[in-house]
Amino acid sequence: MDPLDPPSSPHSHEEKDIRPPHRVRDRGRSRFPLALGSALLAAAATTTALWLAGAFDREVVRITEVVEVREVVSSPAPAETPVQSDNTPAPTRPPAATSGSAERSLVDETTTPALTETEPLQSATTDEVTVPVFAPTDLVAVVASQAIPSIVTVQSLDEESNRAGSGSGVVMSPDGFIITNHHVIDDAFTLKVIMSDGLSYPAELIGSDPLMDIAVLKVEAGNLPYIRFGSMEGLRTGEPAIAVGNPLGLDGGPSVTAGVISAFDRSLVTNPLTGESLYGLLQTDAPITRGSSGGALLDVYGRLLGITTAIGLSDVGAEGLGFAVPISLVEGIVDDLMSEGEVRHAFLGVRGSSAFSELDDGVESPLGVEISLLEESAIGDAGAEDGDVIVALDGVAVRSMPQLVSRLRSYRADDPITVTLQRGDQTLDIDLTLDRFPS
Known part of the structure; x- marks a missing residue:
């Protein structure tokens, strides 16, 4: 019998024993594609099941567009600056997301420079606020979801008319x-604050500043969600x-609108009859x-940039312009109201108008503020005269x-x-x- 012929019987051990070894190896190779195909089908089935179960609902659009946000707030003692292992200052960056190791590694390796381990912050207490990883298309939604619980409706009741007015407010501390x-x-007789979840509290007026249109209220509640102050720097x-607020006192909680910072240092007449204006x-x-x-x-990190206060109007109606008191002024005003109940605004004692200098080619350039002294004038007592032009305060130019x-x-x-x-x-x-x- 030819050794390469198939055995006449599957039970013939003698013919099986003389079968060449390479025929056995050939049959092993033929089974490998079948095993690989089965494994791929099983993996596909598992992936499909996870997808149907919602395991992949979190979408990261393109790795190059994923961002990370971190804010670390230390209190009461300031924390020492973290340093890298090479003793150079650690770069400031937004906080680590908690959405999973896979997404963290993608962010760390493709969108932000890798950070070396830092020394622990030397502080009594450290609060770390983490915002999930998100794509730019989700930015407004992520910021809104954080801010809405901290935005309230403020209702005021006039004793004489017994009619309620309403506006918005921002929780600035958990207490x-x-x-x-x-x-x-x-002119409110009583005040009430309604939280975004519908809970209502009587409110006490701590202090109010008509010059910058800011007031501080207090409700007896604890552990409230609040918004941290941002910065104008940069x-x-x-x-x-x-912008997050409660337009027209509508039911259903705060609403959100988005845009850009259009300009800085705007002035706005709030009362044409008296000439009252808001500045900065x-x-x-x-x-x-x-x-x-x-x-x-708010900024893109959900931090407070300003308190919205007015809209631009003309004879044709709203102009699509909104105005806010910047956080750089709000912070000082709030501190004064909470500590003293009032704001001791500074007074220079002048009237003024913008002054210009004429260049060689006839073009006028802003120079400063030409002043006339009032009867009681701090700057007059210090030696200023009518017709002087103020060009700077503490070295910062004024135009x-x-x-x-x-x-x-x-x-x-x-x-x-x-x-x-x-x-x-003379200067x-x-x-x-x-x-x-x-x-």
């Missing part, structure tokens, strides 16, 4: 302090801005309507009267200040102590 607008609570025109405002195209006053203007007033809003009565004047061809520095703005 119940709330920021809103002065005009929201002005903020640029065109950066995203998200942020301008945004994020829609702000009645009832949203006192709400939050217009609104800008001068805006800069003064960051000072308080009794603060020392150096005012730089242009008098003819003078005058040191003085600011008076208090008259009531």
